Amino acid sequence: MTIKRTNDIARIIMFVVTVFTVALFLLPMLYGISGSLKTKEQLSSLNQSPIPQSPKTFEYNGKKCELFIVPIDGAEKTLAIIKKGRDESVFIDPENPGAGQIVWEGKWRTLQNEWEFDPQFGNYKKGWKSINFLLLFRNTLFYALITTFGTLLSSTFVAYGFSRFNFRAKGKLFIILIATIVLPSAVTLIPVYTIFYKLGWVGTWLPLIVPHFFSNAYNVFLLRQFMLGIPREMDEAARIDGCGPIATLYKIILPQCVPAIISVGLFHFFWAWNDFFNPLLYLAGHPEKYPISIGLSSFSNMYSTETHLVQAVSMIACVVPFLIFVVAQKFFMQGVVVSGVEK
Numbered sequence: 001m002t003i004k005r006t007n008d009i010a011r012i013i014m015f016v017v018t019v020f021t022v023a024l025f026l027l028p029m030l031y032g033i034s035g036s037l038k039t040k041e042q043l044s045s046l047n048q049s050p051i052p053q054s055p056k057t058f059e060y061n062g063k064k065c066e067l068f069i070v071p072i073d074g075a076e077k078t079l080a081i082i083k084k085g086r087d088e089s090v091f092i093d094p095e096n097p098g099a100g101q102i103v104w105e106g107k108w109r110t111l112q113n114e115w116e117f118d119p120q121f122g123n124y125k126k127g128w129k130s131i132n133f134l135l136l137f138r139n140t141l142f143y144a145l146i147t148t149f150g151t152l153l154s155s156t157f158v159a160y161g162f163s164r165f166n167f168r169a170k171g172k173l174f175i176i177l178i179a180t181i182v183l184p185s186a187v188t189l190i191p192v193y194t195i196f197y198k199l200g201w202v203g204t205w206l207p208l209i210v211p212h213f214f215s216n217a218y219n220v221f222l223l224r225q226f227m228l229g230i231p232r233e234m235d236e237a238a239r240i241d242g243c244g245p246i247a248t249l250y251k252i253i254l255p256q257c258v259p260a261i262i263s264v265g266l267f268h269f270f271w272a273w274n275d276f277f278n279p280l281l282y283l284a285g286h287p288e289k290y291p292i293s294i295g296l297s298s299f300s301n302m303y304s305t306e307t308h309l310v311q312a313v314s315m316i317a318c319v320v321p322f323l324i325f326v327v328a329q330k331f332f333m334q335g336v337v338v339s340g341v342e343k
Contacts, residue, residue, distance in 0.1 A: 029318075036311035037119040043308050054118035058094040067094065067114035070104055078114050079104075120308065127312040131299050133292075137320070140291040143208060143279070144272035150213035151268050152261060158215040159223035160249050164235060174224075180217045193281065205289065207282040208275075212268075219264045226260035227253060262328055273321050292317050 035043055037052040057064040058080035065080040070091060072079075079091035079102060089108040090101050162174055196207040230253060238248045254261070276293040283289045290298070296317055300310050 032311050032315055035308060036123055036315045037121065038123075038308055039120055040306060040308050043311075049115065051117065052119045053115040055113040056116045058092075060092055060094075060097065065092070068108065068111040069114060070111060072102070072104065081108060084108055123308050123312040124316065127309045127316065130303065130309065131295060131313055133295075133313075133316065135288070136290065136292040136295040139289055140273060140293075141320075143205070143275075143291055144269050146209055147212040147272050148265050148269045150209065151216050151219055152265055154213050154215035155219035155223055155264065156249075156254070156257075156261065159220045159227055160253060162220070163224045163227035164232075164245075164248075164253075177217050178221060181221075196282065202282055203284075203286055204282075208278055216268070219268065222264055223257065223260055226257055230256050266325065266328055269324065270321055 031050075034050060034052060038048070039052075039054060042048050042053065056067040058067055059065070060080060060082055063082075065082050067078050067080050068091075069076050070079045071077075078094070080094050081089055081091050082101070083090035085108070087107065088103060088105050091104055092101055093099055158177075162170065192207075193202075196202055199206075201207045201210075234252050235248055238252050243251060273291075274293055275291070276297065279289075279291050279294050280297075283294070287298075296314060299313055303309050
């Protein structure tokens with residue numbers, strides 16, 4: 001086997017694996033979109049189609065009759081059922097209604113419907129009216145935007161300190177900081193809640209916002225690694241021109257860290273948008289402050305049998321993060337690839 005043939009086979013395998021992986025992640029989203037456009041009956045059917053469909057009908061004597069594929073005289077024909085019976089049903093040919101009624105012997109439930117593409121866009125309208133989306137969007141945007149600003153501000157300063165300055169126990173402090181990533185949140189849950197409770201912050205936005213102004217180990221690590229790739233000669237040149245540490249950060253470091261900063265901001269924004277546990281813990285009993293994650297959970301509990309509406313409101317909740325990702329995807333892809341070639 002030649003090297004070229006081996007490379008071609010490897011590329012084909014990589015392509016197949018990539019397509020399979022992408023499809024695996026997209027299937028839940030595609031199912032959600034499809035389910036949001038179906039009727040309640042179709043979504044609950046065991047033999048449902050992957051696309052939104054409804055049975056074709058034919059109007060006969062002012063009544064809508066379903067179309068079925070009926071075997072007649074060794075052939076299959078599409079007929080409209082006008083009278084259903086256990087062992088005998090009456091049909092009519094929609095293409096030639098004047099030909100009269102057709103009596104067919106057999107169980108009509110064994111017949112297959114004639115389907116047509118019929119997306120139920122009204123599900124989105126019903127879902128929007130069933131829940132106060134404007135309030136939920138406002139609360140979620142407030143929570144996501146202000147915490148994103150806080151984590152970017154604090155993480156940038158901490159990452160700048162670890163990447164550009166030398167001080168005692170710098171390595172040990174950084175290891176301790178990174179070690180907090182693997183610390184289970186359940187370990188600190190009760191102590192942190194007790195502190196916020198004694199401060200009188202439970203029931204307010206403060207427990208959700210203030211901690212993000214004290215940096216995040218994961219974000220600090222990403223920004224520090226990116227800053228380490230910026231030549232120190234640029235810092236020295238800025239120092240010669242009279243720039244202090246803050247001016248150097250503002251004029252030299254930050255302009256080159258835009259992709260990494262946007263990536264960190266997007267990571268945190270998406271996390272805050274989907275955060276469920278923390279708002280549930282600290283905002284319990286204050287529905288006027290609920291973000292969209294809590295609102296969707298409450299809606300799902302109230303309309304548990306209306307699965308098509310639950311799917312619709314879930315898709316509406318994904319619109320803002322999706323649009324933000326589409327707009328910022330160029331910088332996002334640049335930021336997540338932390339390598340000397342990319343920078």
